Amino acid sequence: MMKRIWVAMIVVLGYSCGSDDSSDYVPVNPYTNxxxxxxxxxxxxxxxxxxxxxxxxxxxxxxxxxxxxxxxxxxxxxxxxxxxxxxxxxxxxxxxxxxxxxxxxxxxxxxxxxxxxxxxxxxxxxxxxxxxxxxxxxxxxxxxxxxxxxxxxxxxxxxxxxxxxxxxxxxxxxxxxxxxxxxxxxxxxxxxxxxxxxxxxxxxxxxxxxxxxSFDSKYDIGRAQVANDAQPFPNFTNQENQGKNLFLAPPVFDGNGNRTSGGLGCAGCHAAPEFDINPNSGNNGIIGVLNGTGIDVGNTRAPSLRDLVKLDGTTNGPMMHTGVITTLQAAVGHYGTINIAPGNTNLDAKLRPNGFGQQLHLTAPEVNAVIAFLRTLSGTNVYTDPKWSNPFPN
Known part of the structure; x- marks a missing residue:
């Protein structure tokens, strides 16, 4: 009886059966595959x-x-x-x-x-x-x-x-x-x-x-040096700080939806410092479909604005659910002039002040400044870190 128990213990511990020589120990690898x-x-x-x-x-x-x-x-x-x-x-x-x-x-x-x-x-x-x-x-x-x-x-x-x-x-x-x-x-x-x-x-x-x-962007370096987003970032250029201010500040509209002063109000839907979408957002005026005909007014989710482009300004693919926007300039320009399309019953209220599609009347310096700011939201590590890479051999 004792012999059988000893043999069983040898097997459980990973020793070769029939030998009590510890040099015969065979470690069990639970991760062979x-x-x-x-x-x-x-x-x-x-x-x-x-x-x-x-x-x-x-x-x-x-x-x-x-x-x-x-x-x-x-x-x-x-x-x-x-x-x-x-x-x-x-x-x-x-x-x-x-x-x-x-x-x-x-x-x-x-x-x-x-x-x-x-x-x-x-x-x-x-x-x-x-x-x-x-x-x-x-x-x-x-x-x-x-x-x-x-x-x-x-x-x-x-x-x-x-x-x-x-x-x-x-x-x-x-x-x-x-x-x-x-x-x-x-x-x-x-x-x-x-x-x-x-x-x-x-x-x-x-x-x-x-x-x-992704938290290794120029924005993050600057944000860590100030108390809040409203303060000038010491590592930003004047243009980037101007773009940040335009992004954060809400616009002031007249009765017909024309901006008379203020910023662009981007943060109303994409609040800093996460720059994700506000859960209460409606659609952004892009209501096309990729396949078939008709309109698609139910899209109200969007990814974070971080890493819209790579550090060199190269886009990470087209933007919006239809991919219709391919540059930061086009993305900013889209919000500059919002036309309320027939059948769009779900346009975000912030894009139709006083019932009119917003008209931001963007100037070229404003567009360039907001683009410069958006580019500060891109990091580098997320593109190369091995922990997020393909583990399978090529």
């Missing part, structure tokens, strides 16, 4: 810092809710984000439409999916954690980021596990992922169980997306 697939890109014993990144003290918003970022969870989310196995034909991942090199957006107006193209331009994923607005997609159809993460997977055109139009349903994806060795190890490591569920996928993907942050 992770190591074989990702090499040093994903090392469970040496994780990237996702949970405790530096956040400026003037950033006060945090919509993580009941799903705080953990190093383990975000690591799993990173793998899921870049894995083409999450699409029905193994050709599309979340990163196909949200590319790190472009502030996690796409340079194409409509992104390519497994059965066509997306219905709207792919939104940039910068500082999604730091916003009052917790709903997602341009039309806010997802109640939170967790819900949003699996909706593209279940879309027929995008990733193809819709359960319609001949697609397999989401349960088929769960079965598919459950047969992959590195997911067995990753889910066991993160959740204490190999079982893969939609809720676990949502939690991990949301943690990874919320971890993507």
């Amino acid at each position: 992770i190591s074989a697939t990702f090499g040093s890109a994903v090392n469970p014993d040496n994780l990237y810092n996702y949970a405790n990144q530096t956040i400026p003290n003037y950033i006060t918003k945090d919509n993580s809710g009941g799903n705080p970022i953990t190093d383990k969870g975000a690591t799993l989310g990173r793998v899921l984000f870049y894995d083409k196995d999450l699409s029905s034909n193994n050709t599309i991942s979340c990163s196909s439409c949200h590319q790190q090199a472009n502030a996690f957006s796409d340079t194409q107006v409509a992104s390519t999916g497994v059965n066509g193209t997306t219905g709207r331009h792919s939104m940039r994923l910068i500082n999604t954690r730091f916003a009052n607005e917790t709903r997602f997609f341009w039309n806010e159809r997802a109640v939170n980021l967790e819900t949003q993460t699996t909706m593209p997977i279940k879309d027929h055109g995008e990733m193809g596990f819709s359960g319609t139009n001949g697609d397999a349903d989401f349960s088929a994806l769960l079965t598919k992922l459950s047969a992959i060795g590195y997911y067995k190890e990753l889910f066991q490591w993160v959740y204490g169980s190999e079982e893969i569920t939609e809720a676990k996928i949502q939690l991990a993907l949301a943690q990874f997306v919320r971890s993507i942050q």
Whole structure:
């Protein structure tokens, strides 16, 4: 009886059966498949810092809710984000439409999916954690980021596990992922169980997306040196400070919607220092559609204005849900003259003072100053940091 117990102990401890020589010890590696697939890109014993990144003290918003970022969870989310196995034909991942090199957006107006193209331009994923607005997609159809993460997977055109139009349903994806060795190890490591569920996928993907942050811009350097945004930033040029003032100050209108004084009022929808969208915003006057005919007045969500462009001024892809805006000059110009289109019942009230579409009567120096300020909102690290990069070998 004692012999059987001793043999069992030897097996549990990882020794070679039939020998009591400690030199025969064979360590058990619970991450064999992770190591074989990702090499040093994903090392469970040496994780990237996702949970405790530096956040400026003037950033006060945090919509993580009941799903705080953990190093383990975000690591799993990173793998899921870049894995083409999450699409029905193994050709599309979340990163196909949200590319790190472009502030996690796409340079194409409509992104390519497994059965066509997306219905709207792919939104940039910068500082999604730091916003009052917790709903997602341009039309806010997802109640939170967790819900949003699996909706593209279940879309027929995008990733193809819709359960319609001949697609397999989401349960088929769960079965598919459950047969992959590195997911067995990753889910066991993160959740204490190999079982893969939609809720676990949502939690991990949301943690990874919320971890993507950008606070190394010229704006952030200046903001750290003053008490509030209204003060001149010592590292800004006169033009950049002028643009900041125009961005922050509300306009003063006459009875016909013409600006007579004041700024441009951009902060009314994109408040500093997060520069995300106000949850109570209506649409911004762009109501076109990418596919088909008609109008689309339900788009009221927008990404943060951070990293609209790269540091050199190169755009991170077209802007707005239709991708119709391709330069900062065009973006500022759009708000300069708002025409209320027939059928647009959802235009933001701030863009129709006294019932008229706003006429800001922008001057060239004002446009150039606001553009100069918007460019100060771009950082550098978010484009190259390996913790947000593709962990799969090329």
